[in-house]
Amino acid sequence: MDLKLEKKEIVNILEEIGTLLELSGENPFKTRAYSAGARALEARTESLAELIESEELEEIKGIGKALKEKIETLATTGELEYYSNLRAQFPSTLFDLLKVPNLGPKKVKALYSKLEIDSLEKLEAACKEGKLEELDGFGKKTEEKILDGIEHVRKFSERVLYPVAEEAAVPLLELLKKQRGTIRVSLCGSLRRKRETVKDIDIVVSSKKPEPILKAFVEHDSVTSVSGHGETKASVVLENGMNADLRVVSDEEFPFAVHYFTGSKDHNTQMRARAKEYGLKMNEYGYFKEDDTRIGCKDEAEIFSKLELKEIPPELREGRHEIEWAEKDELPELIDYDDLKGTLHCHTTASDGKASLEEMAEAAAELGYEYFGIGDHSKAAFYANGLDEKRLAKQIEEIDAFNKKHKEIRLLKGSEVDILKDGSLDFAEEVLSDLDYAVASVHSIFNLDSETMTKRLIKAIESPGITFLGHMTGRLLQQRDEYVFNMSKVLDATEKNGKWIEINANPHRLDLDWRTCLEIRDRGILFIINPDAHNTQGISDNRYGINVARKAGLTKEHVANTRSLKEFLSLLKK
DNA sequence: GCCGTTTTCGGCCCGACTGTTTTCAGTCG
CATH class of the missing domain: 3.30.460.10 (Beta Polymerase, domain 2)
Structure with missing residues (x-):
């Protein structure tokens, strides 16, 4: 099935329609239906093509007849008249105004329709001239707050x-x-x-x-x-x-307030709906029966148990599957912060790391790891001082020497091999066969078309000497989007070849995203959590990787490096 | 616009805070 727009793009359009409807003063529930529909679509792991072909779109809770048709039109034609008409009503720069604290759709609409303010610059000028005071509901204080808000948006608009x-x-x-x-x-x-x-x-x-x-x-x-x-x-x-x-709040209210403010919004909405089924009203102060008698709970666990739910860890409260899991007593026993017995994919001064092999190994041993995989860059990563075959051979000798001397931790020989443009690897198979493991990563030429990039990744993962793909999507949080590729097909190849998938724990990457891990888990593919550390402190970044795994709902069985050294080595041999 | 084992129509979470009001609308979480 050939689609004109990706799922992500359609999710964004639905969100935008929601905002545009707010600006036009539409019924708030209609507005909410669009953003709820967008989130519901986003939460599904299937590709858009699968959802459309299997006629499952309308089965998704939050997507009805109207949204289904709009999504399908967008997917097949890339356009939607309803959307372009809405867009024509308001300049897109109005979205910037909505980012200013205390400015919502009503006020932005008033600013635009009465004063023709459609940008932060015009808003700033109007505030300074005292023009806003002409409008109903605006006063001097509002102007001052808005000026502060503009300043704030310019400095720190990002999460x-x-x-x-x-x-x-x-x-x-x-x-x-x-x-x-x-x-x-x-x-x-x-x-x-x-x-x-x-x-x-x-x-x-x-x-x-x-x-x-x-x-x-x-x-x-x-x-x-x-x-x-x-x-x-x-x-x-x-x-x-x-x-x-x-x-x-008072101590009686505390568990409810904590639950309420932990969210997510979607999780809370589902909890309140469930409370209703039990004849209870739920807010940040407690459960209330119809006659307003309050039912207290001593902690969050009791809040859940009142609704016949197992206690849901905060990481899972994203309004996805957690309530269903808790209801059926199918909540996964989440991987914990001390479950990792070793880790791979770390750099040393041999390539672009800041600590020597010994320093990195000692730091890992101190964290209690039984094994630690060096994975310096290969020669194509020339900006990172990547190792050629000769320097790699020398590093292998160093590692052998280290392992002879030290019993507290076992160093594993490895490489982060660059995936070249055509999917071939930066090292020949006979070089890789001297290693305990190899991680294959894309570090250059990100802007290939989807088909070429997909083939590139598949070719790499099919190479016998490769253990897993490193930072598979290439995203850098708030800096660089994922490159475009067909994840389903790459996972097919990963599964078929018995390879693993990395959860790169570097907080700038966190690649994979927890939202996609569940589908991979259900395919039976193993994960490995690695810090991609470039200095000794970086090894501790693994805890951010554990955050991802917990949010995804992974247990320690799903993660290869929770195994003891012995088990891990036999896994590697497979 | 979505949803339904009390409903296919009439609901849809709701309380704190602020500023501009003189009893409340808008925003936020």
């Missing part, structure tokens, strides 16, 4: 990588923990769900006296401005540009 958010959250959590009136503290939001990128930091505290806790929060050293400060909640902007929200 930040998980480790950046985590680093900013830790001191706040510590501050809150040591406040006198604090009973319990929990990180919430996407940071608690271990998303790969995070927009703001959400924290919930339980206490009998909220005021002093809120005060301590807004006065913390890392706070540069206070954007809201009420009786039970406060919002601040941190010096790294992130927003942080604190909510203070």
Whole structure:
């Protein structure tokens, strides 16, 4: 089936239609139906062609007759009149205005229709001239807030990588923990769900006296401005540009508030719907019967058990399969942070690493790993000082010598072999046969057409000397999109040849994405979590890879390097 | 626009906070 648009592109268009409908003042539920439909489509792992051919689109919850037809029209023709008509009503630059905090569709529409403001520049000028005060519902304070907001959007419009958010959250959590009136503290939001990128930091505290806790929060050293400060909640902007929200509730309410603010939105919606089936109303303060009697719960586990659900780990709460799993007692026992017994794909000073082979090995041993795979670049990665056959042979000798001397950790001989443009490898098979393992990666020529790139990857994964593909999609979070290829076909080849798939744990990559892991798991393909470390600290990045695996719902059985050295070596032989 | 073992029509989550109001609309999470 030949499609004009990829699934991702259609998801984006549906989202955009949702926003455009908001701007045009449509029924909010209709608006929501488009963004809900977009998310529902995105969550499916099947390719769009499969969904259309098998007539399954309309089976997806959140996609009805109208959306099905629009999706199919977009997929087959690449166009949709309904969409282009909507787009013609508003300039696309209005989307920039929506990014300004406290500016929503209603206000943006008023700005556009009454003052012809359609860009951040025009908005800024109008604020400075005091023009906004002419409009109903706008005043001096709004103008000031908008000016601050424009500044903020220009500086920090992006979400930040998980480790950046985590680093900013830790001191706040510590501050809150040591406040006198604090009973319990929990990180919430996407940071608690271990998303790969995070927009703001959400924290919930339980206490009998909220005021002093809120005060301590807004006065913390890392706070540069206070954007809201009420009786039970406060919002601040941190010096790294992130927003942080604190909510203070009573201790009885705490588990509900924590669950509520952990989200995701979709997960919460599904939980509330389920609560309703049990005759309960659910909000951030508790369960309520129809006569408004409150039913308390001591912790999150009890919140779930009241609805006959097993406790769902925060990482899984994305509104995908978790409630179904919890209902059937089929929640996977998620892989844990100390389950990795070894790791591969690490660099040394031989190529572009910053630490020597010995330093890297010692650091790995200190982390408790039983085995550690060196994987320096091959000669085509010339920008990274890749090794040629001669230098690789020398490194193999060094590794043999190291293993003779050291018993605390076993070094594995390996290489990160470049996949050349035509899919052939940078080293011949006889060179690879001297190694314990080899990871094949694309490091150049990303802009091939889908068919060529797919063939390229398949040819690499079919090579006998290759153990797994490294960072398979090539994405760099917030920097570079995945290259275009047919993942299904590459996975077919991976499965057929008994190869593995890497979860690259570098926080800039996190490649694979957790959203696609489930399909791979169900094919029976093994994963391996590697840090792609270029220095000794980088080895610990594996915990971000574990985040991905947990979000995907993987257990340790699904991940090759949870095996002991002995088991791992026999896996490699296969 | 979607959805339904109380419904094919009438619901669709809802509370805190802010600013501009003089009782509430808009935004956010």
